[in-house]
Amino acid sequence: MQYKSFLIKYAEIGVKGKNRYVFEDALVTNIRHSLKRVDGDFEVAKESGRIYATAQSDYDFDEVVEALKCIFGIAAICPMVQVEDLGYEDLKKQVLSYVDEFYEEKSFTFKVNTRRGNKKYPVNSEQINRDLGEVILHTFPETKVDVHKPEVMLHVEVRNKINIYSHIIPGPGGMPVGTNGKAMLLLSGGIDSPVAGYMIAKRGVRIDAVYFHAPPYTSDRAKQKVVDLAKLVSRYSGAIRLHIVNFTDIQLYIYEKCPHEELTIIMRRYMMRIAERLAAESGAQALITGESIGQVASQTMQSLAATDASATIPVFRPVIGFDKQEIVHLSEKIGTYETSVLPFEDCCTIFVAKHPVTKPVLKLIERSEENLSEKIDELLETAINTVEKVWC
Ligand code: ATP
Numbered sequence: 001m002q003y004k005s006f007l008i009k010y011a012e013i014g015v016k017g018k019n020r021y022v023f024e025d026a027l028v029t030n031i032r033h034s035l036k037r038v039d040g041d042f043e044v045a046k047e048s049g050r051i052y053a054t055a056q057s058d059y060d061f062d063e064v065v066e067a068l069k070c071i072f073g074i075a076a077i078c079p080m081v082q083v084e085d086l087g088y089e090d091l092k093k094q095v096l097s098y099v100d101e102f103y104e105e106k107s108f109t110f111k112v113n114t115r116r117g118n119k120k121y122p123v124n125s126e127q128i129n130r131d132l133g134e135v136i137l138h139t140f141p142e143t144k145v146d147v148h149k150p151e152v153m154l155h156v157e158v159r160n161k162i163n164i165y166s167h168i169i170p171g172p173g174g175m176p177v178g179t180n181g182k183a184m185l186l187l188s189g190g191i192d193s194p195v196a197g198y199m200i201a202k203r204g205v206r207i208d209a210v211y212f213h214a215p216p217y218t219s220d221r222a223k224q225k226v227v228d229l230a231k232l233v234s235r236y237s238g239a240i241r242l243h244i245v246n247f248t249d250i251q252l253y254i255y256e257k258c259p260h261e262e263l264t265i266i267m268r269r270y271m272m273r274i275a276e277r278l279a280a281e282s283g284a285q286a287l288i289t290g291e292s293i294g295q296v297a298s299q300t301m302q303s304l305a306a307t308d309a310s311a312t313i314p315v316f317r318p319v320i321g322f323d324k325q326e327i328v329h330l331s332e333k334i335g336t337y338e339t340s341v342l343p344f345e346d347c348c349t350i351f352v353a354k355h356p357v358t359k360p361v362l363k364l365i366e367r368s369e370e371n372l373s374e375k376i377d378e379l380l381e382t383a384i385n386t387v388e389k390v391w392c
């Protein structure tokens with residue numbers, strides 16, 4: 001026997017006052033969108049503080065649950081049976097057949113938890129709990145009641161129709177993507193930036209991404225890896241428009257004109273400037289990076305400050321206080337780790353100095369950047385005008 005419907009619970013968005021509808025509608029849209037990509041047809045509907053996804057055809061349970069587990073805003077996924085209200089005796093029958101169908105092995109402890117949304121229902125919740133408990137015990141004598149730590153918590157929600165469920169699968173939490181603006185993710189091929197994108201998308205922010213590619217120093221395979229990472233993040237964030245910037249000439253020019261120990265920091269400042277321009281074009285209000293304090297020379301407090309100074313819009317660094325191991329853990333959980341560790345070169349590693357500055361002084365960095373005045377504006381324009389955009 002297969003569940004036909006899912007009750008989808010949402011947490012944070014439930015408390016949004018008047019905005020609540022905006023959040024609910026976004027969640028419904030995102031669920032519909034995501035379920036279009038699985039086998040089977042679903043009807044997704046909102047009904048008094050609840051979202052239901054109901055199968056209109058056969059479907060693969062695991063595939064659907066996996067898809068729902070990626071949708072931000074969902075607190076819990078409850079596969080359920082929904083029955084018409086055909087009277088109290090019928091409810092007892094329905095509950096018994098639920099237990100019979102979904103629990104092959106009946107030697108479990110249980111508790112019935114009824115919520116009566118329909119206050120006109122002739123029996124109150126306490127009484128329903130007792131009566132249903134009794135018929136279950138009577139019909140399946142191997143079961144036992146345990147009101148403190150039941151193995152099976154049988155939920156019965158009496159509304160216009162009656163929902164019966166006992167499996168609660170945790171969702172990812174967060175807020176529905178699209179309800180909190182858009183940001184531009186600086187997506188490299190590493191471990192950190194896909195995680196950073198995931199974390200900001202989790203707050204309801206739509207994501208665009210930019211990758212700085214430096215052919216022939218970075219290969220097509222390195223680029224493909226970033227496309228693949230964007231696709232993996234898009235399972236959670238919805239489609240990502242990836243901007244691929246050809247960064248080679250800018251990097252070579254910096255290499256030619258600036259002190260080598262400052263290369264990384266100056267390069268990062270130009271990445272920020274280009275990302276900000278692309279953000280403005282695509283309506284993104286902030287930048288996102290995968291930086292974490294002290295992880296490498298370009299992520300000391302002073303380096304971060306120098307990088308920050310090149311941007312005029314907010315820069316979000318959601319993994320700023322994470323240890324590498326914590327970031328790795330999250331990347332494994334969201335499924336980007338294996339792709340991130342594929343050994344393709346990154347444009348930063350090629351031009352990196354042996355002894356990069358770890359405490360850059362902004363004034364000195366700005367002075368070095370003056371060496372670029374002759375050609376840098378033109379190179380920036382070319383880089384921005386030749387961006388390749390890929391939907392991932
Ligand atoms: P990651 O694991 O995300 O690559 P990292 O530890 O390698 O990070 P850096 O190379 O110093 O760190 O980069 C810091 C951040 O700068 C990255 O998290 C990313 O947001 C951005 N970044 C670095 N290189 C690129 C690139 N080639 N294209 C786009 N963004 C980049």
Ligand code: MG
Nearest residue numbers: 188189190346
């Ligand atoms: Mg990197």
